[in-house]
Amino acid sequence: MSLATTYSPTDVEAKWYQRWQEQGFFKAKPNPRKKPYTVVIPPPNVTGVLHMGHMLNNTIQDVLVRRARMQGKEACWVPGTDHASIATEAKVVALLKEQGISKTDLTREQFLAHAFEWKDKYGGIILEQLKQLGASCDWDRTRFTMEPDLTEAVLRVFVDLYNKGLIYRGVRMVNWDPEGRTAISDEEVIAKDVQAKMYYLKYAVVGQEGQFLTVATSRPETIMADVAVAVNPNDPRYAHLTGAKVRIPLLGREIPVIFDEYVSMDFGTGALKVTPAHDLNDYELGVKHNLPVIDILADNGTLNEKAVLYVGQDRFAARKQIAKDLQEAGLLEKVEEYASIVQTSERTKAVIEPKLSLQWFMNMEQMAKPALDVVENDTVKLHPPKFKNMYRAWMENVRDWCISRQLWWGQQIPAYYLPDGTFVVALTAEDALHKAREQSGNAELQASDLRQDEDVLDTWFSSWLWPISVFDGFKDPDNADINYFYPTNDLVTGPDILFFWVARMIMAGLEYRQEVPFKNVYLTGIVRDAQGRKMSKQLGNSPDPLDLIAQYGADGVRTGMLFSAPAGNDLLYDVKLVEQGRNFSNKLWNAFRLVKGWEADASLPFVNEKAVTWFNAKLQAAIVEMDDHFEKFRMSDALMTIYKLVWDDFCAQYLEMVKPAYQHPIDAETLRHTTAYLETLLKLLHPFMPFITEELWHELAERGPRDYVTVAPWPRASAPANAAETLANMDKALAIVAGIRAVRNQKNLGPNKPLTLVAKTDEPALVTDYEGIIRKLGSISEVSFAEAGPAASVSFVLGGSEFFIPLEGHIDMAAERARLEKELEYAQGFRDSVQKKLGNEKFAQNAKPEVLEKERQKLADAEAKIAALEQALKGL
């Protein structure tokens, strides 16, 4: 047999992924004999390519799904993509621009044709990439948020919520993205710290020549939209301005001075210019004081003709220019630097303009309440739970959701305008005509008389229906799939979309299924580089996931990502992690090579009973521990448990214990147990490392046509008799081995130089029962017992026993004495502290009996050890 000493994943991975698909292992259908286990993928943008965040997120989902599948559940992982309205439209617009085509030259239909063409070409890439990671999605269920069925779901919900009065149309202050030329929701706005300038402008007081009111503003270009200057009524500096008017600098228009306690006296000069069209707070102030609104900004962020000055200039250019002009006019008192915040668009990064605009909104208050309750009472559990607080804060302060977008790529709003300016909301154009005729009383109204709203809906207005719509729960609310697979079990996503998406899915679930959409939400962290910086194209600090898979294997990458990724914590990615993952694959591969190479000889006696029962106890304990970790969504801990079991207990200890001498056969019983253990380990590892485990599963034995580790039953923990004793005894035996090895290292003896061991102990069985193991792992040629150690020997003490290794010519008596004395000193110190504790009356009164018993045991152990050490010193 010739197996390479290193595992090479490349061919193996492609082969098994294909076989799994051929076998249909990932397909799920309602099965009353099985429990459903459902996960819906957070649909990546169609524009997307796989990045490290997807790798982490989808690895976690796949681990959960694969384990559930092995547990005998009907595991259903629904994949799909999101049409990502604004992001995709921006991408298509940019692409067309490269081809010399401007969006404005196209009709809506032409543009959408281009966009769909683009989507068909690139939209599936990310899903193909997920296959390389090993994602066990049911690909037959792949959905797209803009496909006909899902679009229909969106429209139905819109119509329904409109009819319930939860969706309304109105003029409100919205976040305007001048780059995307669309309104966006509050959640799509990102606040950024910037170093800004504060301009101090002089407003001349009307009728009092030479008197000025100085106003501090960061946006001097908006003075043309000013309708008042506000000061605090309690501010003595401005009391004399009651009823006064001031003149806008440069422009000369007169505006009133108003008094309102809203104005902070400490900020700037205590005088605030009021610009209702371009600031939310100013808008509210304007409404309160009944002031007009002057909107001087065009949709693209340039100044419009209402500005009078700087018309056509971009807002930032105008700011520079007006500062200069004010300076020249002597109306700029000073400019100061100050730390400020600007609101930017999540998608286009453009600086947001607050803008008064006619949009569609959804009332959130009514839906938020039940969605908050289910999280508060743990019907939906957040992992880690610290996110509950954030969730509560958001839900209690939720504002209405602006759902219309001035874009083409997305679901067009099903509102139809009549010639008289009124509108109807209907699922289809025919319905709309029907309603329009009814509403207007004009039976002659034709379809061509109606004009559908130009806007599309926010992308999240389709995503929030995802757990229901992927099972066609709107079109056909009582179908077998939705009844079986909904509610889903676990959702894995990032905390950045807790409000965008998670909260709203809960609302939709409660509204349309009267049931939460999932029971657990696992919130991943952000993948950062080793220095803690976010991964970004600009920094070039993000590895290409597909390169990583090619280099380290999908299994290596998956385990690498999970080694250091507790829920909710950011993952500091370092190539060392995937190296560790790859090394682990290799370790497993070599363990397999060893076992595979063994020849069984049925005539040999079963000599490894101690090792076999010990490893079984270890294995069972590890299964219990893993199940517990999984229960608590501690994925990296579950991985670490199996990692240590495989590497330390199975490879470093167990295999070394049972390994026959080179080119010698092994007894059949041991081989049988060992192979069974290896199979169990493969099962436990499979969710983390699907490819190598499948490969080894098939290499290890002849398998039937449907016998794959992918569908093998998840191991059930059993409780072996006397497990605790088995483990404790082996620990003691291994401590002897460790003692021997430490002596080898100290004395610089090679690992193979045969040594002899002399034991002085009250528990000789601990040595005789494990003598084979001690000999093998310690390279000991002979074990004997004595009342005192040979003169020229190194000794070590374990519990109350003393062990000697005769080493003629290697002994430094002074060093030996010093070492033993140090150990003795520590043991005595420990004994004293325990004695003191036990001597404390209050402790004796208050401590629980178990604790007291343990302390007494500690004292006894310490005294035995001290006695042994004293003996050893005497013997020197």
Add this chain to the structure above:
RNA sequence: GGGGGAUUAGCUCAGCUGGUUCAGAGCAUCUGCCUUACAAGCAGAGGGUCACUGGUUCGAACCCAGUAUCCCCCA
């Protein structure tokens, strides 16, 4: 400005109900080994004032108060 979280070994993090020789794990580091499964490996070792200051308790990494620093969310 409001709210939340964190601070434990060089790094990333566990530490559950206050009590086990409780101060841990992985990685990294150091020393020695190419020992017939694996140098992507083996054996061994070192390394911490549990942020700081008080308090509660027989007993505190853990509970309480305050301080400092960092992170996140919201405004």
